[in-house]
Amino acid sequence: MDNFDSRLFDFMKPLNQGLEDLELYEFSYALKNLQPAEGWDSVQLDAPTQIEEQLSSREFYERIQTKKKVNDRVTLDDTILRLNRMLFTGLVSGRYSVDWVDEHFYFDIRAFLFFHRTRYFTPEVISHFGSAAYQQFKADQQKLERKQEIGFRDFRNANIAVDEAFIQTVVKLVEARGTPVLLTLAGPTAAGKTEIMARLFNTFAALGKKITTLEMDNFLIDRDLRGEQPIGKATSHFDLFKESLQELRQGNKVFIPRYDFINATSSHDLNHQLKDGCTSIEVEPADVIFIEGNFPFQIPEIANLIGIKVVYLTDDPIRLKRKWFRDIDLRKKYDPMFFVNRYFKTQFLRADDCYALQMACCDILVDTTGAALWVTPQIAGELK
Amino acid sequence: MTDTAFISDDTKFVKLLYQKLERLCPALGELEPYEFGYCMENWNPPQGWNSVQLENKAEIEKKINDFAFYKSIQINNKVNGNFVLDEKIAHLTRMLFAGLVSSDYELDWVDKHFYFDPRGFFFLTRTTYFTQRVIDRFGGNPYASFEKKQREFEKLNGVGYKAFMAANREVDECFIQCVQKLIKIKKTPILLGIAGQTAAGKTEIVERLTKAFKEAGQKVTSIEMDNFLTDRDYREAHGIDSEGKQALHFDLLTRALADITAGKKIRIPRYDFVSATSSHDIDGKLKSGSEMVEVEPADIIFMEGNFPFLLDEIKDLIGIKVVYLTDDPVRLKRKWKRDMDYRKKYSLNYFRNRYFKDQFIMAQIAYIPQLETCDLAVDTTEAAIWATPDTSAMLRRA
Numbered sequence: 128m129d130n131f132d133s134r135l136f137d138f139m140k141p142l143n144q145g146l147e148d149l150e151l152y153e154f155s156y157a158l159k160n161l162q163p164a165e166g167w168d169s170v171q172l173d174a175p176t177q178i179e180e181q182l183s184s185r186e187f188y189e190r191i192q193t194k195k196k197v198n199d200r201v202t203l204d205d206t207i208l209r210l211n212r213m214l215f216t217g218l219v220s221g222r223y224s225v226d227w228v229d230e231h232f233y234f235d236i237r238a239f240l241f242f243h244r245t246r247y248f249t250p251e252v253i254s255h256f257g258s259a260a261y262q263q264f265k266a267d268q269q270k271l272e273r274k275q276e277i278g279f280r281d282f283r284n285a286n287i288a289v290d291e292a293f294i295q296t297v298v299k300l301v302e303a304r305g306t307p308v309l310l311t312l313a314g315p316t317a318a319g320k321t322e323i324m325a326r327l328f329n330t331f332a333a334l335g336k337k338i339t340t341l342e343m344d345n346f347l348i349d350r351d352l353r354g355e356q357p358i359g360k361a362t363s364h365f366d367l368f369k370e371s372l373q374e375l376r377q378g379n380k381v382f383i384p385r386y387d388f389i390n391a392t393s394s395h396d397l398n399h400q401l402k403d404g405c406t407s408i409e410v411e412p413a414d415v416i417f418i419e420g421n422f423p424f425q426i427p428e429i430a431n432l433i434g435i436k437v438v439y440l441t442d443d444p445i446r447l448k449r450k451w452f453r454d455i456d457l458r459k460k461y462d463p464m465f466f467v468n469r470y471f472k473t474q475f476l477r478a479d480d481c482y483a484l485q486m487a488c489c490d491i492l493v494d495t496t497g498a499a500l501w502v503t504p505q506i507a508g509e510l511k
Numbered sequence: 512m513t514d515t516a517f518i519s520d521d522t523k524f525v526k527l528l529y530q531k532l533e534r535l536c537p538a539l540g541e542l543e544p545y546e547f548g549y550c551m552e553n554w555n556p557p558q559g560w561n562s563v564q565l566e567n568k569a570e571i572e573k574k575i576n577d578f579a580f581y582k583s584i585q586i587n588n589k590v591n592g593n594f595v596l597d598e599k600i601a602h603l604t605r606m607l608f609a610g611l612v613s614s615d616y617e618l619d620w621v622d623k624h625f626y627f628d629p630r631g632f633f634f635l636t637r638t639t640y641f642t643q644r645v646i647d648r649f650g651g652n653p654y655a656s657f658e659k660k661q662r663e664f665e666k667l668n669g670v671g672y673k674a675f676m677a678a679n680r681e682v683d684e685c686f687i688q689c690v691q692k693l694i695k696i697k698k699t700p701i702l703l704g705i706a707g708q709t710a711a712g713k714t715e716i717v718e719r720l721t722k723a724f725k726e727a728g729q730k731v732t733s734i735e736m737d738n739f740l741t742d743r744d745y746r747e748a749h750g751i752d753s754e755g756k757q758a759l760h761f762d763l764l765t766r767a768l769a770d771i772t773a774g775k776k777i778r779i780p781r782y783d784f785v786s787a788t789s790s791h792d793i794d795g796k797l798k799s800g801s802e803m804v805e806v807e808p809a810d811i812i813f814m815e816g817n818f819p820f821l822l823d824e825i826k827d828l829i830g831i832k833v834v835y836l837t838d839d840p841v842r843l844k845r846k847w848k849r850d851m852d853y854r855k856k857y858s859l860n861y862f863r864n865r866y867f868k869d870q871f872i873m874a875q876i877a878y879i880p881q882l883e884t885c886d887l888a889v890d891t892t893e894a895a896i897w898a899t900p901d902t903s904a905m906l907r908r909a
Binding site: 149278456465 | 541542543545546549552553558592593632668672673674676743803810848849852853854855859
């Protein structure tokens with residue numbers, strides 16, 4: 128079995144440079160948790176094509192159980208465990224090539240698991256942007272490859288060039304188009320949305336622009352009425368939202384609903400009427416209006432109203448390391464096993480639910496990991 | 512001087528605390544202020560920092576040097592099915608935060624008695640291993656000392672084995688040479704006992720010594736002290752601590768040690784950790800169906816276990832007695848990597864509670880007593896080797 132560990136260790140080093148920092152016995156300690164009781168020989172291997180097929184089906188991710196407990200501790204989901212056992216065994220036996228594994232998976236050291244790579248740049252997305260990036264910089268996030276967790280300072284430093292280009296592009300575009308302008312920025316968890324929004328905000332403030340933000344969450348209807356459905360037409364005060372955007376675009380002041388997170392209720396009923404004793408939120412007219420929150424700007428009636436639609440993207444492996452640091456080490460927010468199960472489960476589903484759609488209709492795409500700025504041919508024309 | 516203005520404003524409080532804590536714990540310097548703010552979310556008292564009652568310094572010092580304080584720490588408490596940080600530990604950290612910000616506690620005073628662990632984000636008490644008595648026993652000064660390379664760990668949240676080994680290279684090499692010299696003088700077969708705290712680096716140094724002996728053509732074996740444990744049921748029924756003589760098949764142990772140092776092959780009991788039973792009954796007779804462990808004669812016999820020479824009755828049989836120590840903050844960082852990240856062995860709060868609780872207790876019952884009887888002590892954090900005057904004289908002659 129020692130032999131299995133050391134052979135696997137050698138196969139895996141090219142897949143994650145960070146493994147060079149581990150001693151074999153540390154690798155073995157981590158691997159032990161995943162070792163089948165009947166030994167590695169007992170692992171049945173699926174054909175690579177079969178695995179690829181599973182990886183691209185929603186059903187595979189949907190059946191992942193994030194918080195199942197065994198002996199009072201959250202346990203690694205069986206599907207994830209089985210997949211990883213197959214990959215380990217298949218690497219050692221030579222059934223799966225290192226290249227094939229690398230193409231479809233990345234290995235996270237903290238979790239000590241392979242995760243599937245989410246494909247964000249579909250052919251449809253690439254052609255939406257005219258097939259080439261607008262600006263390409265040196266991919267400095269590669270320097271973070273050996274790290275097991277990533278703090279904000281390192282992350283920001285790796286993104287300096289692309290972030291700066293992005294901010295300049297937005298400023299130029301706003302100048303060219305005039306104000307008021309509505310701007311929205313979507314992106315997966317821990318991609319760096321909050322931080323880049325804050326920088327855009329400060330940039331416009333320094334230019335003397337009047338800025339306001341519209342919290343998408345304020346348009347939610349009561350939780351009891353929403354159930355588990357994602358935010359969208361049926362779960363929000365959609366008409367009010369649309370009207371508010373139209374008014375703000377005209378430079379008018381608006382009153383919007385107020386969502387109370389503690390009671391999970393909206394200030395407005397389903398007929399968009401203010402409930403007794405509730406107050407709405409007053410939003411003053413402004414030059415630049417940021418729409419915050421994970422918001423479905425792929426809906427055409429809305430998309431047309433938003434001047435600048437941005438998707439801010441960071442690859443899954445980097446975001447995972449950001450979350451290890453931010454959400455687990457600093458905030459101590461989740462049980463680590465629940466966290467791992469959930470991260471594995473949701474990246475594909477979220478991409479499928481919203482990012483794929485948003486990327487195919489947004490105006491600007493920032494890919495921090497690729498250090499590339501993508502804009503639509505139309506915007507590229509405007510920027511000239 | 513108490514400054515209550517700062518304490519009543521949470522944002523200011525966090526900002527000022529950050530400035531002060533960073534000086535105590537350089538790893539925090541890697542954080543952005545807003546990341547520090549995230550950490551504080553778990554600590555801000557619901558009634559505000561004003562509500563934290565500060566104990567006076569003398570009171571705190573008395574408490575943290577009292578066994579009873581550590582014994583009272585609850586490591587297993589659960590709320591809604593999840594382990595929680597012990598109330599006393601939480602209170603201490605809150606008090607130190609508040610006292611630092613209000614300047615009731617000076618940085619130097621806090622630094623003298625506590626260290627701040629960046630990953631756990633809490634204060635722990637410093638354990639003193641080198642008491643005046645221990646230092647006096649070693650003649651007041653280390654036998655050898657090197658550059659303190661573990662200093663670089665101050666900036667890290669966790670320490671992996673490669674970095675640890677690299678930092679200890681000089682002191683470890685010197686130590687291995689010392690042991691080899693002593694063996695040459697004391698002759699083989701010899702029993703070699705190495706005691707050390709959890710994550711001090713015992714296993715690894717034993718492996719390196721073994722390799723060095725084998726390369727010199729010496730035969731090496733080991734005796735697990737745990738194999739001499741009696742049935743757990745028996746010990747529990749009679750209230751016997753696992754550290755004492757009563758917990759062991761003591762006659763069998765002394766005979767085995769005497770025989771193996773005489774160059775004989777020995778057969779010793781076998782303790783099964785899964786069923787918590789010994790191969791031998793309480794009278795030292797082999798139970799039917801049980802098997803013993805055979806140990807072939809060897810030149811160097813490692814005594815494995817946490818307390819190889821704690822027992823007075825056997826300490827004279829052990830030719831070379833070593834305590835291998837690493838300071839609490841560094842060992843904790845090793846355990847974050849090894850036990851938490853890689854092995855995923857414990858829940859966060861159980862781990863924080865247990866580490867806080869155990870270090871003082873183990874120092875008093877095991878490591879300080881062994882420092883008072885050992886021949887050599889290795890302090891990896893201070894990069895120093897200490898030797899008793901006798902041992903020192905032998906080493907200089909060699």
